[in-house]
Amino acid sequence: MLDLSMGKSSNEYQKMADDLISSFRSLKDKNVRVFIIPKWMFWWATAFVFGRFIFINKNFEKMDKVSQVALLAHELCHVEDSIKRGFLQELFMLLYEGLSWGFDTKLSRRVERAVDLRTIKKGYGKELLHLELAREKKFSKKKLEKIHSRGYLSSQEIKSLMGKKK
Ligand SMILES: [Zn+2]
Numbered sequence: 001m002l003d004l005s006m007g008k009s010s011n012e013y014q015k016m017a018d019d020l021i022s023s024f025r026s027l028k029d030k031n032v033r034v035f036i037i038p039k040w041m042f043w044w045a046t047a048f049v050f051g052r053f054i055f056i057n058k059n060f061e062k063m064d065k066v067s068q069v070a071l072l073a074h075e076l077c078h079v080e081d082s083i084k085r086g087f088l089q090e091l092f093m094l095l096y097e098g099l100s101w102g103f104d105t106k107l108s109r110r111v112e113r114a115v116d117l118r119t120i121k122k123g124y125g126k127e128l129l130h131l132e133l134a135r136e137k138k139f140s141k142k143k144l145e146k147i148h149s150r151g152y153l154s155s156q157e158i159k160s161l162m163g164k165k166k
Helices: 008-023 065-085 087-100 106-138 141-149 155-165
Strands: 033-036 047-050 053-056
Touching (some): 008 033, 008 065, 008 106, 053 065, 065 106, 087 106, 106 141, 106 155
Parallel strands (some): 033 053
Antiparallel strands (some): 047 053
16 A cells, blocks of 8 residues: 655645635535645646545655645635546546546646636635745746646736726
């Protein structure tokens, strides 16, 4: 069996997620768990969700606190969807996403965009903007184009969406 025992830092992120769950009414009694797992297990992402479990890796630990809050809020939106879908549908989706990674971005575009929009709606627009600005500072134009083609909102989109909300 995989050892998913939580180290000190994982408790820290668990607490961060627990605090965020006050904004996620549907998750209050769902016992959402955060695990740190080695990077080789999912090298393509900083965090991913299966059911009520959020898996994060070293990339996550390297991020600043505000970005971590933004990403956890984003992942909690995925958890909401995932719990609604149920185990089998979630498994199919994971397989499909895994197999189509790199060439079919339609699914991820729909999913990630909806999740980012919901993250803003739940009140984490400022944090999401911070995360995105850090990303835009760090990555090349080409890499950013790829990220945005997968549905993640650009800082400009976040700004204009937050402006509309007021
Ligand atoms: Zn996502």
